[in-house]
Amino acid sequence: MDNRALIRAFRLAASLLELHDENPFKIRAYEGTAAALERLEFPVAEVERTGLPDRTGLSKTAAARVAEMLDTGTFEELTRLLSITPPGVVEMLNIKGIGPKKIRMLWRELGVESSDALRAAAERDEVSKLKGFGKKTQDAILQALEFSDQSRGKLLYPQAEELAKDLVVRLQEALFTESVAVAGEVRRRLEVVENVVLVAATAQPEKAHKLLNSLDGLTADPLRSGPFAWRGTATTSGVKVEVLLVAKDDFTNQLFLLTGAEAHLSEIFVPQAAHGQPATLRQLLKKERFYQETAIYEKAGLQYVEPELREGLGELALAKEHKLPKLLEDADLRGSVHNHSNYSDGAHTLRQMAEFLRDEGYEYLGICDHSQAAHYANGLSPERVHQQQHEIDELNKELAPFRIFKGIESDILGDGALDYQPTVLASFDFVVASVHSNLKMDEARATTRLLRAIENPYCTMLGHPTGRLLLRREGYPIDYKAVIDACAQHEVVIEINANPWRLDLDWRWVRYALDQGVKLSINPDAHHTTGYADMRYGVFMGRKGGLTKEMTFNAMSREEVAAYFAQRKAKIKPAEEFKTTLF
DNA sequence: GCCGTTTTCGGCCCGACTGTTTTCAGTCG
Structure with a gap:
């Protein structure tokens, strides 16, 4: 059993306690256990049972529950809670937008014991009539059910x-x-x-x-x-x-x-093909047997098309002209610039994050812990920013030539302003700006919010542009062209957040970004040293969009990145000059 | 449920936002 299974079990227990209206502090205790497990950097299953409290920092009783989980796959309190809750109600806990308390109401007042029953009740307009519910909540429930159906x-x-x-x-x-x-x-x-x-x-x-x-x-x-x-x-x-x-x-x-996608196989790339001559790849394959894929494209007079590109999105036209780019590869990446430490919600110390990356052969690390507005993630107060930067200076002396760049993942506030005053923002080597709150804006408002952040001279990089969580939550809608155009205009790099839940910027917009001259950065958003490995998923997405080494921000060397940050900061006018318009 | 003692029980306690309200509850990150 891995740590994630343990964390899930304790989160579930907390939700079930809340569902059954139990002591709020007991609920918090279970959530605390889950949060403590999340911060651990080693597999709990491998720890000697008697050493659990010491190694994990959990209380004796919580550690005993963890041990019980490891030995039996569950623990007594969880079993009890599950035994008094219909399975369909447990499943309803996964519906976005309604929590345990609303589910309790639906269950107790309407007798709803499954997602299907909930959908039926909402369609009969019974949900909106419950106390604390309304038309909007009912619609949100139907929408969430629709989304989970699609997933x-x-x-x-x-x-x-x-x-x-x-x-x-x-x-x-x-x-x-x-x-x-x-x-x-x-x-x-x-x-x-x-x-x-x-x-x-x-x-x-x-x-x-x-x-x-x-x-x-x-x-x-x-x-x-x-x-x-x-x-x-x-x-x-x-x-x-x-x-x-x-x-x-x-x-x-x-x-x-x-x-290949159907569009790739059936696209006519020989418009003037003589009768009986293949005009599409599918036709070519029907006529002839091949033993290597390279031979197929060669026979067709096309440049070899990497599997990632075989979507039928214009790659054959480029292949015909032999103009397909040489795609980015894992080995091209020389550093990683959006990562967290235990200053905010990461599991590892600055030193651990740096040494791990150095030992993997990379040249630099960008640390971007959460900013102060992100309370839930233990965002950094200006004082703690100062403290972290001091620690980075010390580590840089010791770890040279490896370099830690001082970054921050600054929240983009509701109105598009960046978290922190300019004096604090000026203390970072670079700023990744991301939205974490108020995710329900319509396209116009969400886009304006992003544009305002992009225009902020301290914004170096735009983090996960839509906030989507694949299969879990739709991102907020944005006008991609307007956002990418603004990044081009203000020389803001866009990240391809490489966390497999996000993969945001969507690869379908990579080519447009590249055409506008926007550089992209493969950012793992690692909260743990194991998180760096996600960069390979970001590389895949970049490749799907035709990303090259030249256009990848973190394919630059340490010196190039340092020079880029320095040059970009030098261009920022003194804070007073834009203070009135932006803050 | 956990902590930390005033050592046997009282206090613990995110803030923003949304949608429901007429003063607040629930949800989220």
Whole structure:
């Protein structure tokens, strides 16, 4: 059991206590346990049980509950709470916008015991009549239910990749072949996956069927399957799984056909093709058998198209002209600039965050803890900013040539102002500006808010532009063009937040940003040393949008980044000159 | 439930925002 499972269990217990109207301080205690676990930087499961209180800082009773979880998968209080709560009501806790207290009302007053019953009650206009509810709340509930419906049967990229890779290994073992590959959305690195598609070369497809039918996590769908295609779903997520069983000589053709989006395969790239001559890649594949994907594009007279780009969004036109860019790679990144330490809500100290990154071979770290408005995340008061910067100076002396840049993730307040006065903002090497509150603005207001932040001379970089959490919450709507244009005008870098829940800026806007000359930064937003690894997802998104090393902010060297920050700060006029207009 | 003692129980306690209210409760990050 990993720490996250523990944290989830304690959060659930806290919600259930609240649902059952128990002592608020008891609730806070459970939340406190979850928060304490979140800050830990080691797997609790590996700690000697008797050492738990000392190692975790938890109270004896909380530590005992953690131990119980580790040994039995649950703890007594949680079991009790679950036993007095209908499963459908527990599930309702996941609905955005309503919390335990509103759910209690719905349950007690309307007898609603499931999401479906809730939807029915809302559609009958019964919810809006409850005390404390209203028309808007009812509509918000229906909208949230709609969103969670849409999220069903989908996985974030990392989970989809893990599932796909696991199946590849099992099929390779069962079929005694290396020729099993991931295709489809996972190979194209889509941020959300609905279909996990694999291709396996085998002369014994029945062996593959037998294996796939026997796997615990999969549910077969015989109606959609056939002798050469196993289809079903991953049981818990409901995501579709498809395994095509093909002859060895057909492997490359099938892999290719199952990788590209339909628009890529069926786009006419030879407008004047003679009769019978292939005009699309699909037609070419029908005529000829290939053994390497590079040979397919070569035969078509096209530049090789990386799987990430095979979306049918204009890449073939570029490939025809041999103008596809050389895409960014993991190894091009030389530092990481939006990360948290335990000064705010991160798990690790400045030193730990820096040494880990240095030992991974990177040249610099940008620390951007939360600003003072982010109370929930232990945002830094000006005094603590000062203290942190002093500590960074000391560490920089010791760790040189590795360098920590002094940043901040400054909240963009409701009116678009940055958190902190100019004198404080001026003390940072750079400022990442992000929205964390009041996420329900309409497009006009949300855009104006961002534009105002971008115009602020202290804004170096725009953080997660829409605030979206994939499969969990829609971002606030923004006018992408206006935001990107403003970033171009004010030389503000846009981050591709590499956290797999965010992947924001959306890759579909990367090309537009690049065309406007906006540099992008692959930012893991790490709250833990393990979080740096998320940068690879950000690289995938950049690649999908055609991002190159040259246009990637954190592909710059330490010296280049230092020079960039210094030059940008030098351009800021003295605070008094814009004070009246901006603050 | 946890802390910290006035050592046996009282105090603990985010702020902004929204939507519901007519003075506030619930939710969120």
